Amino acid sequence: MSSITVDPAEVAAFNRLAETWWDDSGPMWPLHRLNALRRDYLAERLREFWPGLPADRPLRDVATLDIGCGAGLLSESMARLGARVHGVDVAERNIAIAREHAGSQNLEIEYDVTTAESLVAGDRRYDLVLNMEVVEHVADLPAFLSACCRLTRPGGVMVISTINRTLASWVAAIVGAEYILRWLPRGTHQWRRFPKPEELETILEDYDFEVRDRVGVGVNPLNRKFRIHRYPGVNYMLIARRKA
Numbered sequence: 554m555s556s557i558t559v560d561p562a563e564v565a566a567f568n569r570l571a572e573t574w575w576d577d578s579g580p581m582w583p584l585h586r587l588n589a590l591r592r593d594y595l596a597e598r599l600r601e602f603w604p605g606l607p608a609d610r611p612l613r614d615v616a617t618l619d620i621g622c623g624a625g626l627l628s629e630s631m632a633r634l635g636a637r638v639h640g641v642d643v644a645e646r647n648i649a650i651a652r653e654h655a656g657s658q659n660l661e662i663e664y665d666v667t668t669a670e671s672l673v674a675g676d677r678r679y680d681l682v683l684n685m686e687v688v689e690h691v692a693d694l695p696a697f698l699s700a701c702c703r704l705t706r707p708g709g710v711m712v713i714s715t716i717n718r719t720l721a722s723w724v725a726a727i728v729g730a731e732y733i734l735r736w737l738p739r740g741t742h743q744w745r746r747f748p749k750p751e752e753l754e755t756i757l758e759d760y761d762f763e764v765r766d767r768v769g770v771g772v773n774p775l776n777r778k779f780r781i782h783r784y785p786g787v788n789y790m791l792i793a794r795r796k797a
Contacts, residue, residue, distance in 0.1 A: 574624030574647070575654055583736055583772070584626060584686075590770070590779045591685070591714060591790065592630040598766060598792060599681070602710050610635030618679040618704060620669055621687035625651035625662065632660045636681065639663045641672065669700035678706035685714040688753070689746045695756060702760035708797035711762065714770070714790045718747035721786040734774060750785055754793075762793040 577585040596611050606613045613635030619628045622640030624647050632638045632655075640662055642648050648666045655662045682705045684698075691697040705711050716722050723744050730736045754764055770788035772779045 572646075572650070574626065574650060580738060582777075583730075584623075586772075586777065586779050587770070588626045588630060590781065592627070592634075594768070594781055594790070595631075595712065596634055599710065602794065603680075606635070612636040612681070615680045616678075617681040617683065618672075619683045619685075620701060621685070621690070622651060622664070623647050625654055625664070627683060627685055628662050628664075629655060629658060629660055631683070632662050639665070639677075639679070641665050641667050641669075643668060669697060669704060673700045673703050677704075678709070679704055680706065680709045682709065682711040684711060688713060688715045688748055689742060691746075694746075694748060694752075698753065698756045699760070702757065702762065702795070705762075705795050707761075707795055710792065710794050711757070712790065712792050713753060714788070715753075716742065716747045716788055717786055718744065718749050719786045722747055722788075725787045729774070750789060750791065753791060757791075757793050761796040763796065764791055764793045766790075766792040 573579040573581050574584075575581075600606070600611050603612065603615055611634055612631060615636045617631050617636040617638045619631065619638060619640040622628045622642050623644075625640055628638045628640040628651065640648075640651060641664070642651070643666065645666050648664050651662070651664050655664070682701055684701055688694055688698065701711060716726050726742055726747075727744055731739045731741060750767060757764065767785060768790050769782045769784040769786065770779060770790060771782050771784070
């Protein structure tokens with residue numbers, strides 16, 4: 554797919570992994586455990602932006618865009634919380650599997666093979682934009698994040714989850730996860746593409762976003778359990794709201 558932000562090598566890599574997305578004991582097991590953690594975190598933290606909705610469906614009818622949705626792990630979680638989900642990805646095989654799995658779960662989720670830039674050219678805007686484990690894989694971060702910002706309507710919310718560019722992240726996410734523990738295929742990440750929080754926040758501020766929360770995400774290598782903490786030196790999540 555032609556786009557200045559799409560890296561064809563990354564697309565090819567994720568197409569090769571597409572068949573493994575829903576195997577929670579296969580190479581995607583870290584995403585399954587991370588997805589459970591962030592689902593609960595988002596269900597709790599996003600309530601402040603849409604108050605008054607039922608506790609079991611805190612995102613009821615919230616127009617949600619899941620960019621880089623893969624095979625739909627987070628898209629399905631958000632749909633179960635009541636959101637109207639549009640999942641997009643540039644890897645065609647991911648979308649095919651996402652559609653098939655959503656159908657098997659009787660979930661109505663809209664999926665498309667497209668880019669953020671292509672969506673901006675249309676007239677759709679979203680209450681909630683989920684940008685999870687994507688920014689470290691794009692070819693042009695400022696252009697990609699600019700498109701994501703423009704897809705978020707005034708008063709809307711963007712959530713970004715990624716990996717910090719620190720010595721700690723190189724040790725943990727590259728050396729540890731890919732070479733020593735072999736939790737991820739080698740070459741999954743490129744350290745130089747990891748964005749620092751302040752780099753993301755600078756771009757967000759240009760589009761009138763205000764960061765409302767920043768948390769770190771850690772994993773215990775012994776029991777493989779993920780947890781939320783306040784150290785953003787490796788994995789972290791940002792919640793930002795666009796000014797109305």
